[in-house]
Amino acid sequence: MTTIVLIRHGETEWNRSGRWQGQADVPLSEDGRQQAQALARRLKHEGTTFDHLYASDLSRALETAQAIGAALRMPVHPFPALREINVGSWSGLTRTEIMARFPGAFTGFFHSPDGESLDAFRDRVGEGLVHLAQRHPGERLAIVTHGGTIRSMLQYVALLQGQPDPPSLPFIGNTSLTELEVQGGVWRIVRLNDLAHLDGDQAPDMLSPQNESAVVSS
Numbered sequence: 001m002t003t004i005v006l007i008r009h010g011e012t013e014w015n016r017s018g019r020w021q022g023q024a025d026v027p028l029s030e031d032g033r034q035q036a037q038a039l040a041r042r043l044k045h046e047g048t049t050f051d052h053l054y055a056s057d058l059s060r061a062l063e064t065a066q067a068i069g070a071a072l073r074m075p076v077h078p079f080p081a082l083r084e085i086n087v088g089s090w091s092g093l094t095r096t097e098i099m100a101r102f103p104g105a106f107t108g109f110f111h112s113p114d115g116e117s118l119d120a121f122r123d124r125v126g127e128g129l130v131h132l133a134q135r136h137p138g139e140r141l142a143i144v145t146h147g148g149t150i151r152s153m154l155q156y157v158a159l160l161q162g163q164p165d166p167p168s169l170p171f172i173g174n175t176s177l178t179e180l181e182v183q184g185g186v187w188r189i190v191r192l193n194d195l196a197h198l199d200g201d202q203a204p205d206m207l208s209p210q211n212e213s214a215v216v217s218s
Contacts, residue, residue, distance in 0.1 A: 001183040002133050003190075005050070006153065007068070007144045009060040010035040011174040015203035018094045021060075022087030022115065028063050032174065035198060036064040039175040040071035042197035050074065051139035054132060056082040056146060064175065065144035076144075081128030084146035088115030118152075125149045126156025133182050147172040154178075157187040173202045 010032030014021050028036065050072065055065035057078040065076040090098050090105075090112040098105045102113070111118050125145075132141060150172045157180065170192060172178065177194040180187060195202070 001181055002137055003140045004129070004133060004180045004182070005140075005142045006150045006178040006180065007039070007064065007142060008147050008150060008172050008174055008176050009056075009058075009064040009144060010039075011203050012060050014092070015174065018204045019092055020087050020090045020094075020098070022084055022091045023058065024091045025059050027059050032060065033063070033067075035175040036067040038197045039064075039177075040067040043068060044071040048072070049140065050142040052077065052136060053142045053144070054079045054082065055144040056080070056084070056149070058083055058146070061144045061146060065142075068142065068144065079128065079132070079143075081124060081131075082143060082145040082149055085111070085118075085121040085148050085152075086116040088112035090115065121148070122152040122156050125152050126159075129153045129156065130160075147174075150178055154189070157189075160185075161187060171202075171205045173198075 010028045012021065012026045012032055013029045014024075014026045016029065016031070053065060053069055053072070053074050054077045055061045057080045061082070062076065062078060069076045090102075093101070095106070111121075116124075129143070132143065151170065154170070173193055173195045175195070175198065178192050179190040179194075181190055182188070
């Protein structure tokens with residue numbers, strides 16, 4: 001059995017202000033760095049071990065992974081296929097700003113017309129997940145990536161399991177742990193959005209209709 005722990009990066013200023021990041025290389029905020037350190041301390045305290053530590057090559061994910069790697073004394077392997085969706089002209093905008101500049105957004109269409117399609121994004125990150133699982137059979141992997149990436153991976157896994165209608169997308173908090181197991185092509189979610197190492201609220205859920213102010217309790 002292969003175990004994969006999906007970890008969302010720490011918070012950024014754009015997360016907190018409800019701005020769509022996509023592949024913009026926005027760094028961790030000071031709060032995000034503290035979140036990453038809290039997660040690293042938790043993993044070390046719990047005696048967590050991984051055989052490999054992968055990360056999106058965007059700096060917010062890499063820095064989060066580096067905090068974990070330092071605590072667990074293991075290298076970080078950048079993996080570009082784990083990047084967040086390319087949101088094109090929506091990058092840096094809030095939901096309200098997107099709807100004002102792109103009439104029909106979130107009602108008639110759900111991704112930037114000049115960005116990556118949702119299906120292409122799901123397939124890219126889902127295939128990346130399967131590739132890493134097949135590369136390391138029987139091992140424990142940590143993958144530090146993005147909220148949208150984790151949501152789309154879960155949808156991809158649901159489709160692999162033959163679910164014609166993938167489940168609704170869950171909230172994925174900053175530095176949360178989502179654990180998957182795969183054996184014989186069968187995927188199982190062991191835990192979802194584990195935030196036990198954090199106190200306080202989370203940055204807004206970007207898919208919330210009121211995302212600029214809809215903080216989420218952790």
